[in-house]
Structures are given as structure tokens and as C-alpha cells.
Amino acid sequence: MRKILCMGMFSLLSFANCLAMDSLGLSESVKGSEARSQIKAAALTSDILFYGSADPANAAMITAIDLFLTDLYLKIDDSKYYKKADVDKCVKDVQVIGLLVMDPSQTVLTSKNCSDLKANGPII
Template sequence: MRKSFFLGMISLLVFANCLAVDSLGLSDSVKGSEAREEIKQAALTSDILFYGSVDPANAAMITAIDLFLTDLYLKIDDSKYYKKADVDKCVSDVRVIGLLVMDPSTTVATSANCNKLKANGAIL
């Protein structure tokens, strides 16, 4: 009886959906809502550093607009899971390119690391 229960549990875990594995923390993945928040935090930092030094009088308004656009351009489903390494690449692009070359919202819209984030699929 114990052997069949043990084998059943192992089988269930082996054929489990990625979402179950991800939600248990057994893979190197991040929930979509957390990925979105990480990217938006990087965008906020870049906006504050750039617009705070260039146009301090309007920095708050421009930052709010840019954060809205960043959120709009992100193609992330908050309920799915994404590879942590892919999310980190997008965050890095937003921090570097979004600060030095163009604004974060444009970086999210044009960077391959950001606009081609793919959710983890099911294991079947």
C-alpha cells in the first residue's frame, strides 16, 4: 500500500504542470506580478535619476507618464511564471539602456529581452 502511494506521488510530481512546480518554488521562475514589479521598479529608478537631473520641475509628472507607458508595453501575464534569468535581462536593459540611451518605456517596447518574455509552458 505504501509503495503504491509513494509511486503515485512520484508520478504526480514527475508529470506535474510547470505552474505547480513554479508555485512551490522548485524552479528558477518568478510570478508574472513579481516580474512586472521588478521591471517597474527599475523603470522608476531610471526615470528618477534621469529626469531628476535634467528637468527637476517636471520630473514627477514625466516619471508617472513613463511608468504608465512601461506598464502598458509590458506583455506579462500576472498569473503565469517567467524564467528569472529572462526577467533579470529585461531589468538590466531598463536600468542601463533606459537611463543612458532612451527612456524605460521605450526600452521595454523595443528591447528583445523585454518584449519577448515568454511564460513557462506546461510539461506534458
């Protein structure tokens, strides 16, 4: 019984420590809300550069629609944590592919780096 209690306390403390590490930003993780804002900022920049030069008259309207679609396609839970390296890959795709090949919302939808973002799992 004592062994089970000790193992339970150890597991609880380990889990709490990992949660504290994530929330303090010490585990190379990014909170979902921060990841979403980074990706949307990259999408905004790509939209402004592309539509501002291609169709300046309608750039604001097209950019607003594309940002709405980007937010809609992002499968990110704002309360969970994501690996910073994975979020950075998605941001890079949105900056490069979203500007040169297709719009950012379609990049978020089709890019493996963006559509496969997985939250950090629970520590057991």
C-alpha cells in the same frame, strides 16, 4: 487499459509537481506579478535618475507617464511564471539602456529581452 491509466496518472502527477515547483519558487521561475513589479521598480529608478537631473520641475509628471507606458508595453501575464534569468535580463536593460540611451518605456517596447519575455509553457 491499465497501461493507459498508469501513464495518465504519471503525467498528471508530473504536471502537478511542476506547478508546485513554480509556485514554491524552486524552479528558477518568477511569477508574472513579481516580474512586472521588478521591471517597474527598475523603470522608476531610471526615470528618477534621468528626469530628476534633466528636468527637475516636471520630473514627477514625466515619471508617472513613463511608468504608465512601461506597464502598458509589458506583455506579462501576472498569473503565469517566467524564467528568472529572462526577467533579470529585462531589468538590466531597463536599468542601463533606460537610463543612458532612451526612457524605460521605450526600452521595454524595443528591447528584445523585454518584448520577447515568454511564460513557462505547460509540461507535457
